Amino acid sequence: YQRRVHGxxxxxxxxxxxxxxxxxxxxxxxxxxxxxxxxxxxxxxxTALLVWIVAATLLYLTERHNPGTQENFSSIPxxxxxxxxxxxxEWAVVDxxxxxxxxxxxxxxxxxxxxxxxxxxxxxxxxxxxxxxAERRAAARAxxxxxxxxxxxxxxxRTADD
Numbered sequence: 001y002q003r004r005v006h007g008x009x010x011x012x013x014x015x016x017x018x019x020x021x022x023x024x025x026x027x028x029x030x031x032x033x034x035x036x037x038x039x040x041x042x043x044x045x046x047t048a049l050l051v052w053i054v055a056a057t058l059l060y061l062t063e064r065h066n067p068g069t070q071e072n073f074s075s076i077p078x079x080x081x082x083x084x085x086x087x088x089x090e091w092a093v094v095d096x097x098x099x100x101x102x103x104x105x106x107x108x109x110x111x112x113x114x115x116x117x118x119x120x121x122x123x124x125x126x127x128x129x130x131x132x133x134a135e136r137r138a139a140a141r142a143x144x145x146x147x148x149x150x151x152x153x154x155x156x157x158r159t160a161d162d
Contacts, residue, residue, distance in 0.1 A: 029126070029129055029130075029133075032125075032129045033122060033125035033126050033128075033129050034122075034125070036125045036128060036129060037121050037122065037124070037125040040121045041118060041121060041122075044117050044118050044121065045118075047114075047117075048087075048114045051087070051110055051114055052080065052083055052084060052087060053076075053080070055083045055086070055087070055103070055106075055107045055110065056076055056079045056080040056083040057076055057079075058103050058107075059073055059079045059082065059083055059100065059103055059104065059107070060073050060075065060076045060079040062096075062097060062099045062100040062103050063079070063094075063096060063097060063100045066095070066096070066097050066100065068094070068095030068096070068097075069094050069095065069096065069100075070094070072092075072094060082094070083107060086104055086107040086108050086111060087107060087108075087110065087111035087114055088111060088115075089108065089111055089112075091104070091108070
C-alpha cells in the first residue's frame with residue numbers, strides 16, 4: 001500500500017516538474033481548433049476511409065493471383081494492411097505485377113493528399129483561433145483614462161496636473 005502511495009506522490013512531483021499548467025493554454029487552443037474544424041475533419045476522415053477501402057480493393061483485384069505477393073493480397077482485409085502502409089508513404093517488400101505497381105504508386109500519391117488535407121484544415125483552424133485570441137486580447141487591453149494609451153503594466157500614470 002505504501003509503495004502505491006509513494007508512486008502516486010512521485011507522479012505528482014513529476015507533473016509539477018514538467019509544469020503542465022504552463023502548457024494548458026496550448027491544449028485549450030488545440031481543443032478550440034478541433035472544435036472549430038470538426039465537420040471538415042470528419043468529412044476528410046470519411047473520405048480517407050473510402051480511399052483506403054477502394055485502394056485495398058484495387059490492390060486485391062490486381063494482385064490476388066500474383067504468386068510473388070505470397071498471398072498477402074488474398075482477401076480485401078489482408079490487402080487493407082498493405083494499403084494503409086502505402087497511404088502512409090511506406091512501401092512493402094512485395095513483388096508486384098506491373099499493374100499492381102501502377103496501382104501502388106497511385107495509392108502512395110493519394111496518401112499524400114490524405115495527409116495533406118487535414119493538415120491544411122488544422123492550419124487554417126489554428127490561424128482563425130489565434131486571430132480570435134488576438135482580437136480578444138486587443139479588446140480587453142486597458143486604456144489610460146487621460147491619454148487613451150494602452151497600459152502595459154500597472155504603475156502610477158502621471159498626468160500634467162500631478
